[in-house]
Structure formats: structure tokens, C-alpha cells
Amino acid sequence: MKINSVKGVKKAEIMLYTLSTCIWCKKTKQLLNDLGVEYNYIDVDTLTAEDKEKLTVEIEKWNAAVSFPTMVINNKEAILGYQPDDIREKLKI
Amino acid sequence: MSEIPGTKIEELHEKLRKEAGNSGYYLNPDKEFTLDLVKSLLINEERFGYPACPCRLASGKREEDLDIICPCDYRDRDVTGYGACYCALYVSKQTSKGEIPVKAIPESRPGKQERLKMAQEQNKQTKETPFPSKLPLPVYRCKVCGYLCARPEPPDICPICKVTKDRFERFI
Ligand code: SF4
Numbered sequence: 180m181k182i183n184s185v186k187g188v189k190k191a192e193i194m195l196y197t198l199s200t201c202i203w204c205k206k207t208k209q210l211l212n213d214l215g216v217e218y219n220y221i222d223v224d225t226l227t228a229e230d231k232e233k234l235t236v237e238i239e240k241w242n243a244a245v246s247f248p249t250m251v252i253n254n255k256e257a258i259l260g261y262q263p264d265d266i267r268e269k270l271k272i
Numbered sequence: 273m274s275e276i277p278g279t280k281i282e283e284l285h286e287k288l289r290k291e292a293g294n295s296g297y298y299l300n301p302d303k304e305f306t307l308d309l310v311k312s313l314l315i316n317e318e319r320f321g322y323p324a325c326p327c328r329l330a331s332g333k334r335e336e337d338l339d340i341i342c343p344c345d346y347r348d349r350d351v352t353g354y355g356a357c358y359c360a361l362y363v364s365k366q367t368s369k370g371e372i373p374v375k376a377i378p379e380s381r382p383g384k385q386e387r388l389k390m391a392q393e394q395n396k397q398t399k400e401t402p403f404p405s406k407l408p409l410p411v412y413r414c415k416v417c418g419y420l421c422a423r424p425e426p427p428d429i430c431p432i433c434k435v436t437k438d439r440f441e442r443f444i
Contacts, residue, residue, distance in 0.1 A: 198326070198327065198328075198329060199315075200312035200315055200316060200326035200327070201312075201326055201327040201328075201359075202305065202308060202309055202312070202326065202327060202359055202360070203327060203359075203376045204327075205308070223329055224329060224330070228332070231329070235329070243383055244379045244381070244383055245329065245383070245384075246328070246379040247327065247328070247329065260376045260377075260378070260379075261375075261376040262376070
């Protein structure tokens with residue numbers, strides 16, 4: 180499964196689940212890029228059916244609707260959807 | 273995945289804008305934002321054979337994704353409730369005039385288990401209830417825009433929102 184890593188300042192362990200076509204996912208990535216923080220992301224729509232299934236189960240733990248983006252921070256909490264204020268607050272930026 | 277040519281994106285954008293205008297819908301006036309979504313619709317059309325919602329995870333099976341083929345079954349409700357659809361491709365009149373800002377809204381589509389349950393119930397109901405015998409014809413409802421018609425079968429294309437026949441349900 181391809182996990183993409185974006186280099187930057189490490190503010191937290193960030194796992195971002197996204198879709199390659201989703202506009203709010205793009206905005207979230209852009210925001211993280213602009214903030215210059217380090218994060219990992221997976222474009223779930225580009226995976227094999229089997230991996231999609233696996234990840235859906237994982238994302239469901241954080242977000243029952245399995246909507247995108249789902250941003251898991253430090254494997255402890257999640258921000259659902261494009262929430263710039265929440266993201267800044269949780270990353271203390 | 274091949275790169276989608278810009279002219280194709282512009283063409284579809286123009287078509288959707290015209291269709292929306294003719295039926296009382298509004299595309300998001302932020303053209304850069306909207307063109308990006310239109311491009312994603314074309315990408316999905318190419319990889320799935322139908323324009324699945326860019327902002328939702330499609331299964332790739334048409335029957336399972338029927339409710340999220342653009343325009344999705346949730347568009348009108350979200351445009352009324354939040355001023356924009358989930359992707360913000362379609363917006364309300366107020367939003368289109370810039371009176372309400374466009375922002376991300378919560379997901380209205382039920383989870384997979386719930387969707388399956390709802391579909392089963394709907395199926396059962398339709399099978400068990402024959403349409404009232406005093407009516408000469410059954411009534412079909414477009415699940416996207418609510419258009420109702422009394423005829424032996426739903427139309428091939430919804431005259432209002434242009435979705436296909438399989439997006440109709442029996443209403444009465
Ligand atoms: S109407 Fe909006 S939310 Fe629904 S499928 Fe189209 S772009 Fe997505």
C-alpha cells in the first residue's frame with residue numbers, strides 16, 4: 180500500500196486519508212503544505228479493491244461515515260473534513 | 273490514467289452550467305474550484321464508466337454507487353440545508369450570489385450498512401404494495417430532484433435534472 184510522505188516540521192504524527200479527486204482533500208493537503216508540517220497521506224481511491232476494503236475498516240474506527248479527508252493525529256484523535264481552524268488549533272500553529 | 277484535456281473540462285462545465293440554469297440550479301461561481309471538480313467528474317467517468325462524486329469513495333460497481341453518481345441523491349437536501357452540495361459543485365441561489373460563504377459540510381450519505389438496510393426495506397415495500405387500484409398508472413419519483421410522473425415506467429432521462437432512469441423509485 181502506497182503511503183506518501185510529505186516532509187516538513189514535525190508537529191504531530193499525521194495520517195491523512197484522502198481521495199485523489201476530492202476537492203476538500205486537496206484543500207487540506209494544500210493547507211498542510213502551506214503550514215509546512217510533516218504528514219503522511221494515502222489516496223484511498225487509487226488502491227486495489229482489497230486495500231480499499233482494509234483501509235475502510237481502519238478509517239471507520241475514526242469516522243463512521245468513512246468520509247474524506249479524515250485526518251488522524253497521533254493515533255489519538257481525528258479531524259473530519261476540511262476544518263482549517265481545527266487543524267491549526269490541534270497542531271498548535 | 274490519461275490527462276483530461278482542458279477543452280473537455282470547459283465543455284462539460286459549460287454544459288452543466290446551462291443545464292443547471294435551465295432547471296433552477298446553480299453551479300459554484302468560483303470557476304477554478306468548479307473546473308477542478310468537473311475534471312474529477314471526467315476522471316471518474318473514465319475509470320468507473322459513470323461520473324461518481326469526486327469527494328466520496330466509489331466502489332466501482334454502479335448499483336452500489338447509484339446514489340453518488342453526480343448529481344447525487346443528497347444534492348438538493350444539502351443545497352437547501354447548507355447552501356451547497358457536499359463537494360460544493362452545486363450551490364444555492366444565495367451562495368451563488370456570494371451572500372453565504374462556501375465551506376465544507378458534513379456527509380449526508382448514510383454508512384454502508386445503513387444504506388443496505390434502507391434499500392432492502394424500500395425493495396420490500398415496493399414489492400408488497402401494489403399501486404392503488406383506483407389509479408390508472410403508478411407514480412415514479414426522481415430520487416435526485418423529486419420530479420414525479422405517472423406513467424408505466426420512469427423516463428429514460430429525468431426531464432428536470434437529467435439523471436438516468438435507474439435513479440427513479442416507485443412513489444405511489
Ligand atoms: S452533486 Fe455535488 S456532492 Fe453530489 S455527486 Fe455531484 S459534486 Fe458530489
